[in-house]
Amino acid sequence: MSALSLSVSAERVCRQLDELAAFSDAPAPAVTRVLFTPTDMQGRAFIKRLMEDAGLSFRVDAAGNLFGRWIGSEPNQPAVATGSHCDAIPHSGRYDGTVGVIGAIEAVVSLKAAGFQPRRSIDVIMFNAEEPTRYGIGCLGSRIMSGRLSPEAAGELRDQDGETFETTRKSSGCLGKLPSVRISPSKYSAFVELHIEQGPLLEKQNLPIGVVTAVAAPAAFRVTFHGEGGHAGAVLMHERKDALLPAAELTVAVERAAMELGGKDTVATVGILDVHPHAINSIPSRAEMTVDVRDIDLQRRDLVLEVIKRYAAEVAQNRGMKMNLEMINADPPAKCDVQVIAAIQAAAEEAKLPALPMISRAYHDSLFMALIAPTSMIFIPCRGGVSHRPDEYASPAAIRGGVEVLARTLARLSHS
C-alpha cells in the first residue's frame, strides 16, 4: 500500500468542474442546477461520460442515482463506495458536492494509472438531489437508498408545480420501481465522501484535510400564516390581519432562539419567505416561510425547534390568524465509523497531509449512508468557509490533496 505512487491531476479535475458548471440556469460564476431540469440532465450525461471514460461500469437506479463500478478481484465481497452530489441550489457555486463526484472519478483514474488492483469493488456514486430545491427535502437519493424515506413517500413528493417525484423520475428516463433503490447493509463495507468544508476551520488553521467524526442533525419545517388581504390604502391599521407581520416576528424570533437558547453550534435560518398576493399596494393575505434548525446535539436542537414552533403558534394567535406548520424533516445526527476514520487518517499520513478531526455542521448524503454502511467524510478547505454562493472556491492544491487522500483511503478500504 505504502508503495502506491499516485499522480492526481488537479488541473483535470478543475477543468471538469468548470465544464460541469457551464450546465447552469444562472449566469456564471453562479450555478443553478435543479433535479431533472434540462441543465441537470446535461450535467448527468456529463458525469456518465466521465465514469465511462474512466472505465467504470455504469448504471442508474430508479431514483436517478448514478453508479460507476470498478470491479475488484473479489466481486462478491461487500464493495467500497464513495461519492457525493452534483445538483446546485439557485445562484450557488461550482464545488459543493461536485468535488466529491468528479474527485472520486479522478481518484479511480489515478489509482488505475498507478497500477492498483482493487480487491473489493469500488463504487463511485452521484446521489440525486442532495439539495432540497425541487422537492423541499434534502438528500432525496441517499434517503431512499438508506430506507430513511420509504419509496411510497418519495414517489408522492410534489414540486412547486404539483408534479410528483414518481412522474418526473419516469419522464426523465429512470426505469424500474422505487423500492429497488433501497440498498442492503451488506452491500457496502464502507462509504467515504469527499467534500468542501463549507466552514472556515481548515482555512483558519491552514490545514489541508479534515476527517469528519460526526454529521450535525438537521430539522426543517414550513409555516404558513393566513391573514386577510385588502387595499393598502383603504383598510385601517387596527382592522388588518396582515399575514406578513407574524412571519416577520417569527423570523426575528428564530435568530433570537438560536442565539439565546442554543450553543455555539446551534444555527437556525429562515431561507424562504413568500408573500401573497405580492403587490406594493396590497395587504399580504398569506405568508409562507421555512425554518431550518441544526445542531450536533440532538436534544439542544429539538429544544430550539420546540421554542420556535411554540412561538409560531403564539404570534398567529396574538393576531387572530390561522397558521399551518408542516415538518419537512427532522433527522438524527450521524456518528462516523472509527475504522473508516482510521483509514482516512492513515491515508492522509501517507500523503503527508496533516488532518484535523472535525464535525460537519452542514448535512450530506453521508448522514444517510451512515445508516447502511460504516461512513466518514474527507473535508478540504474552501475560501472564507463560504458555500452556496457564486464565489464559493476551493483551490487546485486543496482539491489535489483531497483527491489523493480519497484515493489512498479507497485503496486501503478495498483491501481491508
Next chain:
Amino acid sequence: MSALSLSVSAERVCRQLDELAAFSDAPAPAVTRVLFTPTDMQGRAFIKRLMEDAGLSFRVDAAGNLFGRWIGSEPNQPAVATGSHCDAIPHSGRYDGTVGVIGAIEAVVSLKAAGFQPRRSIDVIMFNAEEPTRYGIGCLGSRIMSGRLSPEAAGELRDQDGETFETTRKSSGCLGKLPSVRISPSKYSAFVELHIEQGPLLEKQNLPIGVVTAVAAPAAFRVTFHGEGGHAGAVLMHERKDALLPAAELTVAVERAAMELGGKDTVATVGILDVHPHAINSIPSRAEMTVDVRDIDLQRRDLVLEVIKRYAAEVAQNRGMKMNLEMINADPPAKCDVQVIAAIQAAAEEAKLPALPMISRAYHDSLFMALIAPTSMIFIPCRGGVSHRPDEYASPAAIRGGVEVLARTLARLSHS
C-alpha cells in the same frame, strides 16, 4: 336638466364586468390583468368595442390610455371627462376601476337613450396601469397625462424583466411619442371618476353615494438589504449577515410607526418582500421589500415616512449591512373642486340618493387629473369595504345608483 328621465341598466353593466373579468391570468373569481400582457390586450380590445358600440369616437394615446368621445354641440369648448382603469393587481377582484370605465360608458348610453344632447363634449377615459404591478409606480397613464411624470422618466421605467415602458408600449401598438400624452389644463372643464369605495363607511351607514372631497397622499419606497449568503448549516450565528433579518425587523417597525406615530387615517404596509437566493438551506444574501405609507395629512404621513426610513438605515447599520433605499413616489394629496362636488351633490339629489362627503384613502387617477382639471369622485359602497381581493363585490343596485349619479353629473357639467 331635471326633466332627464334616465334608464340605467345595472344588468348590462354587471354582465360587461363579468365579461371583462374573464380576461384574467388568475382563475375565477380572482382577477389578474397586468399592463400590456395578452389578457390586458384582450381587455383593452373589449373596452374599445364597448366605446364604439356606444357611438363614441375612439382614440388611443401614445401611453396606451383609451379615449371615447361624445362630441358636444360646442366641440371647441373644454370638454368634460370621466373614467377610471381596468388593470387588476394579482389575485384581486372585478370591480376596482372597471366600474368607473364600464359605468361611464353606460352613463353615456343612458344619456343618449334619454335624448340628452351635450354642449361640451364628453370623454370617457380608460387610464393605463393605475396599479403599480408592472412598473412599480401607480397611475402611470394619468401621471404622464398630467405632467407629474415626465415622458422621459416614464419611457425609462423598467419592469422586472428589465423591459422599458418605451419598448413595451411600442410593441403593444401605441403609436406616437410620449410627450404627446400630456394634456393641457385648458382641455377639460371638469373630471369626475366613479369608483367603489374600497372602505367600509358607506356600507356601515347604509348610504348609496359618497362624494369625495380629498384624496389621501400616498408615498412608497423600495428598500434592499445586502447581506452575505452561505450555507444554513455551516455558518455560525454570530458570523452571519442574514439580509432577511433587518427586513423582518423593519416590517415589524413599519406597523409600529403607523400605529404609534400616525393618526387614525395613517396606514403603512409592506406588500412585497423578496428573499434571495430563496432556498431552505441558504442564508439570505439579499432581501428586497416595499413600504407604502398613506395619510390624508401630508405632514403626518411624512413624519411616519421619515421615521421608517431612519429605522431602515439603523437596522442595516446595526448589522453591518449595506442598504439601498429608493423612493417610488411621494405625491401630495388632492383637494377636490367645489363646483364638481356641487354638481355631484345636485345629481345625487336629483336621483334621490343620499350622498356622504368623504375622503378617499386609496389613491386614484383623480389624484393626477386634479392637477389639470377641476376634479371630484363618486364612490359607491362595496361589500365589507374590501377590495384587491377575489371576493371584492359591489351590488347591481349600488352600481346602478353610481352610474345614474355619474350620468346626471356629466349632463350638468356638460352644460355648465
